[in-house]
Amino acid sequence: MSGHVHPTELIDLPELICPFPSATNPHAEVVEEHAIEWGRRFKIITDNRVLHAVRAAKAGWLVAWAYPHAPIEALQLIADWNIWLLIWEDRCSSPELGTQPERLEAIHARFLAILSGAPSTAQDGPLEHGLRDLRERMLAQTTYQWLQQFYQSLLEVFDSWVWEATNRARGTKPDLETYLRMRPSTGALPPYLHFLALTDQVFLPRKVHEHPYVYQLTLMANNIICWSNDLFSFDKERHEGELHNLVLILQDHMQLSLQASAQHVAQLHNAEVEAFLNLAAHVHAFSDLNANLNQYVALLRNWIRANMNWAAISGRYNQTMEREVGQ
Numbered sequence: 001m002s003g004h005v006h007p008t009e010l011i012d013l014p015e016l017i018c019p020f021p022s023a024t025n026p027h028a029e030v031v032e033e034h035a036i037e038w039g040r041r042f043k044i045i046t047d048n049r050v051l052h053a054v055r056a057a058k059a060g061w062l063v064a065w066a067y068p069h070a071p072i073e074a075l076q077l078i079a080d081w082n083i084w085l086l087i088w089e090d091r092c093s094s095p096e097l098g099t100q101p102e103r104l105e106a107i108h109a110r111f112l113a114i115l116s117g118a119p120s121t122a123q124d125g126p127l128e129h130g131l132r133d134l135r136e137r138m139l140a141q142t143t144y145q146w147l148q149q150f151y152q153s154l155l156e157v158f159d160s161w162v163w164e165a166t167n168r169a170r171g172t173k174p175d176l177e178t179y180l181r182m183r184p185s186t187g188a189l190p191p192y193l194h195f196l197a198l199t200d201q202v203f204l205p206r207k208v209h210e211h212p213y214v215y216q217l218t219l220m221a222n223n224i225i226c227w228s229n230d231l232f233s234f235d236k237e238r239h240e241g242e243l244h245n246l247v248l249i250l251q252d253h254m255q256l257s258l259q260a261s262a263q264h265v266a267q268l269h270n271a272e273v274e275a276f277l278n279l280a281a282h283v284h285a286f287s288d289l290n291a292n293l294n295q296y297v298a299l300l301r302n303w304i305r306a307n308m309n310w311a312a313i314s315g316r317y318n319q320t321m322e323r324e325v326g327q
Contacts, residue, residue: 010235011247012262013231013262014231014262014266016269017270017274019273020301020302023065023302024065025064025069025075027072027076028064029060031075031076032064032079034079034080035080036055038080038130039084042126044084044087046126053315056315057086058310059079059083060079061309061310061313062306065302065306066192066299067199067299069199069200070200071199074141074199075199077138077198080134081134084127084131084134085191087127088127092104093161093165093168093240093242097165098164100169101163101166104158104161104162104165108159108161110128111131111154111158112155114128115131116151141198142198142203146203149194149206150191153190153191153193154191156185157186157191159185160185160186164243164244167243167244172243173248176253179249180223180246183223184222184226187225187226187229189221189222189225189226189303190218192303193296193300193303196299202295208289208290211289213282213286214289214293217279217297217300220272221304224269224272224276227265228311229307229311230265231262231265231266232311234247236317246265247261247262247265248261276304280297283297
């Protein structure tokens with residue numbers, strides 16, 4: 001069957017399994033409002049249109065579900081970071097920047113320099129000033145060793161967004177193998193997983209993160225979240241002409257109808273959930289690797305559930321937050 005999509009063709013969202021309990025941080029409403037005020041104070045949120053989109057996104061609720069037991073200071077930092085990253089992510093795929101990989105690389109280099117402690121310059125804008133505030137607050141709650149891990153994870157995310165911009169500039173849709181390899185980075189989850197050091201005082205050394213068991217569990221959780229997001233965001237992304245969506249990639253790769261492709265993505269998602277459950281059941285066999293590994297596995301479960309909850313309430317999948325945001 002043809003892989004071409006008719007502009008009016010719609011898909012029914014297939015059933016996605018999520019056998020993980022939900023818990024909500026009691027500070028959810030407070031950090032949601034504070035994160036919005038933080039964005040306005042740093043002029044990252046510049047007008048009522050952006051403010052409306054940010055409120056509709058409910059970014060504070062996402063982290064309140066992901067970190068249900070976090071103290072308010074840590075949760076507030078994560079919520080503010082979430083606002084910052086979601087706004088920048090939208091700019092990276094916008095008509096303004098989404099086809100300019102060289103410009104993105106230059107901006108990312110400045111962001112990473114700020115994370116490394118670079119002083120302010122006259123050219124810095126709201127996003128740079130906001131990131132500097134986040135860095136100071138991160139170091140007040142963690143260590144330079146933690147920040148180095150966070151930096152490395154964010155670098156991989158930034159590089160993957162440059163890869164997407166390069167594809168858009170060339171009008172090139174990635175093949176299935178490449179897309180599946182890059183999707184865990186483009187989804188931007190990895191930096192968030194390091195926040196366990198703030199919320200639960202659990203810092204996993206790099207060698208633990210790189211252990212095959214931990215690496216595979218993390219990859220599975222990331223796949224589950226990213227593949228479901230490709231279903232949730234499909235209509236918005238197709239409307240915007242976005243190339244990077246598993247439904248479209250699979251449709252071309254397997255020559256499926258749009259609905260059949262969406263169903264196949266759901267099957268991949270559900271199989272990955274089952275595989276995650278099976279692998280996570282063996283966490284105690286690796287207790288000698290790290291005594292707190294079970295808390296990390298709990299974080300992965302929380303993130304899968306949080307993302308599913310968030311998709312049900314967030315306006316994130318039908319609007320973007322990047323327009324008229326100061327650089």
